[in-house]
Amino acid sequence: MEEKQTMIDLKGIVKRFYIGMPNELEILHGIDLQVERGEFVSIVGSSGSGKTTMMNIIGALDRPTEGEYHLDGVDVVHARDKELSMIRNQKIGFVFQTYNLISRTSALKNVELPMLYAGMRKKDRLERAQELLCMVEMKDRMSHNPDELSGGQKQRVAIARAMANDPAIILADEPTGALDSKTGRKIMDIFHRLNEEQGKTIVLITHSQELAEETGRILTLKDGEIIGERRGRGC
Amino acid sequence: MLIGENILLALNGLRANKMRSLLTMLGIIIGIASVIAIMTLGDSISKSVEDSMSSMGVNNITMGVSQKSTTTETTASGMTFSRGPRMAQLSEEDYINEEMLTDLLERYPEQITGFSLQESIGSGTIQKGSATASISAVGVNAENLESADLTLLAGRTLTERDQSEARRVALVSEHMVKNVFGTANVDVIGQTIDVLFHERYYTYTIVGVYEYEESEMGFSTSSSEETQTMLYLPLRTAREQTHNRKGYSQLTVLTSPETDTVSFCTTLETYMNSRYYSKNESFEIRTMSLESVIESMTEMLSSVSLAIAAIAAISLLVGGIGVMNIMLVSITERTREIGTRKALGAPNSSIRLQFITEAIVLCVIGGVLGILLGVGIAAIATNAMGYAVSPSVDGILLSVSFSAFIGVFFGYYPANKAAKLNPIEALRYE
Numbered sequence: 117m118e119e120k121q122t123m124i125d126l127k128g129i130v131k132r133f134y135i136g137m138p139n140e141l142e143i144l145h146g147i148d149l150q151v152e153r154g155e156f157v158s159i160v161g162s163s164g165s166g167k168t169t170m171m172n173i174i175g176a177l178d179r180p181t182e183g184e185y186h187l188d189g190v191d192v193v194h195a196r197d198k199e200l201s202m203i204r205n206q207k208i209g210f211v212f213q214t215y216n217l218i219s220r221t222s223a224l225k226n227v228e229l230p231m232l233y234a235g236m237r238k239k240d241r242l243e244r245a246q247e248l249l250c251m252v253e254m255k256d257r258m259s260h261n262p263d264e265l266s267g268g269q270k271q272r273v274a275i276a277r278a279m280a281n282d283p284a285i286i287l288a289d290e291p292t293g294a295l296d297s298k299t300g301r302k303i304m305d306i307f308h309r310l311n312e313e314q315g316k317t318i319v320l321i322t323h324s325q326e327l328a329e330e331t332g333r334i335l336t337l338k339d340g341e342i343i344g345e346r347r348g349r350g351c
Numbered sequence: 352m353l354i355g356e357n358i359l360l361a362l363n364g365l366r367a368n369k370m371r372s373l374l375t376m377l378g379i380i381i382g383i384a385s386v387i388a389i390m391t392l393g394d395s396i397s398k399s400v401e402d403s404m405s406s407m408g409v410n411n412i413t414m415g416v417s418q419k420s421t422t423t424e425t426t427a428s429g430m431t432f433s434r435g436p437r438m439a440q441l442s443e444e445d446y447i448n449e450e451m452l453t454d455l456l457e458r459y460p461e462q463i464t465g466f467s468l469q470e471s472i473g474s475g476t477i478q479k480g481s482a483t484a485s486i487s488a489v490g491v492n493a494e495n496l497e498s499a500d501l502t503l504l505a506g507r508t509l510t511e512r513d514q515s516e517a518r519r520v521a522l523v524s525e526h527m528v529k530n531v532f533g534t535a536n537v538d539v540i541g542q543t544i545d546v547l548f549h550e551r552y553y554t555y556t557i558v559g560v561y562e563y564e565e566s567e568m569g570f571s572t573s574s575s576e577e578t579q580t581m582l583y584l585p586l587r588t589a590r591e592q593t594h595n596r597k598g599y600s601q602l603t604v605l606t607s608p609e610t611d612t613v614s615f616c617t618t619l620e621t622y623m624n625s626r627y628y629s630k631n632e633s634f635e636i637r638t639m640s641l642e643s644v645i646e647s648m649t650e651m652l653s654s655v656s657l658a659i660a661a662i663a664a665i666s667l668l669v670g671g672i673g674v675m676n677i678m679l680v681s682i683t684e685r686t687r688e689i690g691t692r693k694a695l696g697a698p699n700s701s702i703r704l705q706f707i708t709e710a711i712v713l714c715v716i717g718g719v720l721g722i723l724l725g726v727g728i729a730a731i732a733t734n735a736m737g738y739a740v741s742p743s744v745d746g747i748l749l750s751v752s753f754s755a756f757i758g759v760f761f762g763y764y765p766a767n768k769a770a771k772l773n774p775i776e777a778l779r780y781e
Contacts, residue, residue, distance in 0.1 A: 177694060177774045198698050205696020216691040216778070220367055221360075230695045232356060277695070 122186075123284050123317045124151035124174060129183035131169050131340075143169045144340045146183070151285070151319065156311045156350055158320040158328040161337035168289070170337065171321050175210060175287050176203045188284040205233050209278025213290035215270040217262040223249060223273045224258040230280040248276035252306060268299035275306055285317045286310065292327065304330065308350070357708035364681070364709060365716070372713060375677040378670020379717030379757065380724060382663045383750045387725025389659040390746035392732055393652045399738035401645060410608055411467070411498070412616055414623070415601035416445055417637040445634045446598030451627055455604075458622070462610045467495040467603035470589040474579065475548040477531055484527045486546065488582040490589020494605055499583070505536035506559035509585050513558070517587035521555040524580035526563040536560040546582065553592065555584065604638075612640035667753070670717065671761040678710050678765035689769050690777025703770035710762025711755050718754030722747050 129147040132140050143166045151157050161167040172178040173185065176192050185192040188207050195203060204210075209230075217226050227245040236244075249258050252272040262270055271291060278286050288307065292300030304327060310316045320331055328334045329348050336344035365372040452466055470490035477484045491499070496509060504525055513520050521544070525536055532539050539560065545552045563580055590596075604619065606612060616638045623636040682689070689702060730740045 172775050175694070177778075201693070201696050201698040203696075204694060210694045212691075212778070216687060216694075218688055218691065220363055229692070232353070233692075233696045233698070233701060281696075 121153040122150050123153050123155075123188055124149060124319070125184075125186040126150070126174070127184040129170075129173060129180045129185065131166075131173065131178075132181045142340065144173075144180070147340075147342060149335070149342065151317060153284075153317055154311070154315045156307070156318045156320070156332045157335065158322060158331040158333070158348070159335045159337055160322060160325060160328045162323060165337045166340040167321050167323075167337050169340075171287060171289050171319075174285075174319060175208055176200050201233075205230055206281055207284040209280070209283040209286040211271070211274050211278050211286060211288040211291045213293040215262070215267070215274045215294075217270055217273060217277075219262055222259050222261055223254060223265070223276075226262070226273055227277045227280055230277060234281050244280065245276070248279050249273070251279075252276045266299075267295050268302060271295065271299075271303050272306065275303070275310075279310070279316075285319055287319050287321075289321045290323070291320070292324075293322075300327075311350075354704075354708065357705050358712060360705060361709035361712040365713060368681075371677065372716075375673050376670070376713060376717030376720065378666055378673045379714055379754055380670075380721040382666035382670050383718045383721025383754060384725035384728065385659055385666065386663040387722050387743070387746050387750055388728040388732070389656050390743040391726055391729035391740065393656055394743045394746075395729065395733040395738045395741050396736070397645070397649055397652060398741050400648060410606045410610065410612060412604040412606060412612055412619065412638050412640045413601065414447065414604055414619060414636060414638045416441065416447060416634050419631070419633055419635045441597075441600060441634070443597045445631065446600060447602060447623075447636070448598035451598075451623070452602075454626075455619070455623075459615075459619075462606050462615055463604055464607050465494045465605045466492070467498050467605055468492045468586055468599060469495045469602075470586055470593060470595060470599075472548060472584070472589055472593060475546040475553075475582070477527065477544050477546050479531050479544070482531045482533070484530045485579040486523075486527060486582040487579050488521075488546065488548070488584060488589070490584045490586040490592075492586040495586075495603070496583060498603070498605075499581075501561040501583075504560045504562050506540040506557065508559055509583065513585045514587060517591055518585060519553070519555050519588055520558045520585065522559045522561055522583040523557050524563040524582075525560050526578060526580050527582075528560055555582075612642045613646065616640045616643060667757060671714075671757045674710055674713055674757065675761040675765060677713075678706060678762055679768070681709070682706065682765050682769045686772065686777045686780035689772050690774050690780065693772070693774035694778060699770040702772075703766045706766035706769050707759060707762045710766065711758030714754040714758035714762075715751060718751050721754070722750055725750075 126147055126149040129144055129149075130142065131144040132142045134140050147170065159167055159170065169178070173180050174187075176187065176195075179193055183193070187203060190203060190207065192200070192203060210216075217223075218229065221229075224242070224245050227248055228241045231241040231244060246255075246258065249255055252275055254269060254272050254276065257265060257269060262273070265273065275286075275291075278288075286307070291307070292303050295303065307318055307320070308330070311318050318331075320327070322328055330350050331348045332350045334344075334346050334348045335342050456463055456466075468491070472488040472490065474485065474487050477486055491509070492514065493509070493511070501508075501522070506522075509520065509522060512518070523539070523544070528534070528536055528539050531544070532542070539557050541556065541558075543554050543556050545554050561583075584592075606615060620636055620638045623638075628635050692702060726740075726742050729742070733740045
């Protein structure tokens with residue numbers, strides 16, 4: 117675990133949007149970022165700073181206009197759509213601000229979903245999903261649908277789901293943004309536990325300086341550029 | 352992703368929007384129901400008709416003397432109406448006589464196995480003490496008696512000697528025995544009955560009692576005492592009684608099973624008309640086989656079916672468009688879900704399959720409901736018409752697969768649209 121291994125390797129990432137031919141909007145102006153295995157990194161920035169765009173690129177939801185991106189050694193930029201799906205399925209665990217659990221589907225089935233897409237056998241899926249839900253202390257509510265769960269509970273299910281295929285990184289986009297501070301605290305504790313106990317690489321995107329301070333490394337994004345990088349308390 | 356999971360998912364989704372799903376299915380339900388109803392109805396009717404006709408004898412050809420017509424109208428259903436130039440009375444030479452029958456038998460020994468002949472005497476009354484019974488007497492030959500398909504309860508049937516010697520013997524119904532004698536069937540054998548026809552009494556000896564069957568057509572609303580039953584006499588006995596030396600105005604030609612009755616009908620008609628009736632001014636021979644009746648009936652049904660099928664096709668098209676519409680709505684509603692699934696690693700093909708499955712499930716459920724409704728309608732209709740229901744298996748299989756096809760056809764476009772959604776935009780969708 118000690119030997120350095122780059123999980124996220126971004127080189128000169130540029131992202132432009134074309135809104136009509138003459139108007140092009142450059143959101144990211146050449147981002148360079150390396151994240152090692154087991155790091156807990158936070159990306160801080162106000163709205164409009166380009167952090168969502170950056171998250172989309174890191175999460176293999178979008179391709180950069182220019183630059184190179186390797187995730188756990190896999191070339192993301194030149195991957196085809198189907199390969200991108202596979203990368204998202206196998207290498208990335210998403211945690212969203214709005215949870216994005218599938219409605220009318222039990223917590224257990226939600227956690228099983230990434231494994232279903234991975235083609236895992238039913239028995240193995242079920243076992244793994246139960247194990248993960250136990251880990252986030254949602255054992256008693258496995259059969260509940262999302263609308264029967266509180267925000268904190270939903271986010272815990274979402275974290276269990278993100279962990280389903282044992283991904284290389286967990287990408288959390290404002291995971292506590294919709295929660296009160298007490299519940300948010302619990303969610304952050306889970307991330308810390310995953311980082312410390314299981315050595316998961318976590319990228320946290322937030323606008324909260326406070327939360328960012330807890331992480332190992334804090335990157336500040338402004339107007340599409342990384343303007344600051346410092347060590348946090350969690351190092 | 353597994354098909355089973357997709358089906359469960361689709362059912363889940365439909366359950367969440369019961370009313371909407373039902374309304375969406377309505378077009379499919381109506382389309383399929385009308386197809387099934389008409390197919391079942393058609394099958395039931397033609398099956399019942401065929402059954403009853405084959406019991407009457409599909410190999411029979413009815414031959415009769417009919418008035419020559421100047422204008423013959425044939426309706427689409429195959430029925431022929433004719434208008435005669437003037438009403439003429441059948442005279443002696445107009446009838447089909449024994450000579451002609453012998454000639455036919457010699458000319459077509461391969462095809463003709465016999466003639467079913469009968470001589471109707473008419474209604475009469477049997478009186479014994481205070482008890483009376485109404486009967487309709489008919490003289491029959493052996494072939495005719497056979498086609499009447501009687502079940503003997505006591506005694507014997509009419510024999511060759513009864514026929515050739517024109518004996519005054521009769522077959523009576525158990526119904527008549529019960530009303531007039533009130534004794535066991537066996538006891539009346541050998542007894543005589545006096546039958547009153549037009550103020551003249553005729554006496555016959557009972558040789559057999561047959562089982563009385565309630566008329567299937569259900570026309571007899573009269574009480575059991577008034578029910579008229581048949582009294583079967585030997586053909587010659589009856590002919591002597593009616594003083595009929597002329598011949599027959601109508602008879603049934605029995606043909607061998609190998610004979611194609613439809614074409615043989617024409618052969619007979621042509622032969623008879625050219626040989627015996629070419630010089631007859633007012634009358635000619637007409638023939639008709641049950642098979643040709645069935646054929647024209649089937650033809651009529653199939654043209655009705657075609658019309659219904661056209662309506663059903665339109666209904667299914669509208670239903671399919673409804674399905675497409677609702678799938679598009681459903682996909683818009685679930686944009687975030689689609690985005691989430693994509694973020695979790697669902698390839699486009701999985702998303703496409705999921706929504707196509709949903710459309711198919713929607714259509715197949717609609718199809719099944721349509722089948723149930725259609726069979727129900729057909730059952731009510733056939734019962735009302737007095738036929739036995741026989742659901743059309745072909746129609747059911749066809750409907751299910753056709754509704755699945757509609758699901759694929761009209762589900763593909765929305766599903767493909769869902770599959771091609773940009774995950775970022777889908778996730779951001781409010």
